[in-house]
Amino acid sequence: MHQPTIPDLSDLLVLRQTLHTYPELSGMEVKTALQIVNFIKRYQPDEIHTQVGGTGVAAIFYGKKIDGPTILFRAELDALPIEETNENLPHKSVMPGIGHKCGHDGHMAILAALGSLLHQDKHERGKVILLFQPAEETGAGARNVLQDERFQQLNPDYVFALHNLPGVALHKVIVRNEVFAAASTGMIIELQGKPSHAAEPENGLNPGQAMAEVMLAFEQITRQKEQFQDLTLLTIIHARLGEVAFGTNPGFATLMATLRSYQNSDLEKLRQLATRFAKEKAEKFGLQCTIKFVEEFPATVNHAEAVQVVTQAADKLSLEWQEALKPFRWSEDFGHFTATYKGALFGIGSGLEQPQLHHSDYDFPDDIIPTGASLFHEIIHIILNKH
Known part of the structure; x- marks a missing residue:
């Protein structure tokens, strides 16, 4: 080198x-x-x-x-x-x-x-x-x-x-044409029912069963891999039902998940499916449902010419380089740049x-x-x- x-x-x-x-x-x-x-x-x-x-x-x-x-x-x-x-x-x-x-x-x-x-x-x-x-x-x-x-x-x-x-x-350089890093977004689902005394659950509306059904529905979505072009993941990262109070029948629940895929189109499809299931379960149990998406990352899609420039530079410096067989599962907001301009994200060991x-x-x-x-x-x- x-x-x-x-x-x-x-x-x-x-x-x-x-x-x-x-x-x-x-x-x-x-x-x-x-x-x-x-x-x-x-x-x-x-x-x-x-x-x-x-x-x-x-x-x-x-x-x-x-x-x-x-x-x-x-x-x-x-x-x-x-x-x-x-x-x-x-x-x-x-x-x-x-x-x-x-x-x-x-x-x-x-x-x-x-x-x-x-x-x-x-x-x-x-x-x-x-x-x-x-x-x-x-x-x-x-x-x-x-x-x-x-x-x-x-x-x-x-x-x-x-x-x-x-x-x-x-020092080893890792490159990839097309998708280098995955697209992802955070999903926050809030289910609103009605609290009551734990001794009178019939006077409240507990969203616990709806939350459980949403979680099970989410698990089924990514099991049906044939509906997606490439790797698609939905990971539940947090769930909260009411407060820690044994005298209370909870009236609210929050569910958070990370949606991730190699293809932007798959991520959009996953968003739509997850939103639909959450709303259907909320409606089934008579709950109000609020959904928002945060920390949104598009897939980082590299341009072939820019990747070639990186490999030529590595050769010039006598650096070993290798093309990744699959995209990385983590996300990088540099995808916003490569969606707008000719460019590449690459790795160094x-x-x-x-x-x-x-x-x-x-x-x-x-x-x-x-x-x-x-x-x-x-x-x-x-x-x-x-x-």
């Missing part, structure tokens, strides 16, 4: 570990964004836009000539509501119940390292946008950025992002022994910061040679 030298790598490692120590949740990344702005200024970008789509930051580097393609690279600002259990970690999170358990701190450091390379070696033409995006974990960030008028004016020709992949050999994403003992491996930055840098050169 050969790659450009990053002279301030030690500073970038400090940045990554500091970001890890002070994580912020989706939509609340104010201090994280400020730290990114203060750090990226050392590389003298031609423009810096703040509060993009909320707390987002876009640093823009011009080429020696302005005409040419505009290429965007994205990293995520937000952390997760997960308590860190890495007791001996020098840069352990000091924020109770919050941790960078997905590696977004490392992704930000990779993008900052790309800024270092662009500062050293100004590209010939066009523009490069380093986008530090808010609220990826909730699915709201990419959508909000795309709706920001200032971002719309940037109008990139290509968009790229990477994600570290535990369980894959360090973060180690065979690395704890999995969203686990409480996960910590991003700093070794792949230069790898990610070099890949992004090489992608720029390959695209410019094509245009």
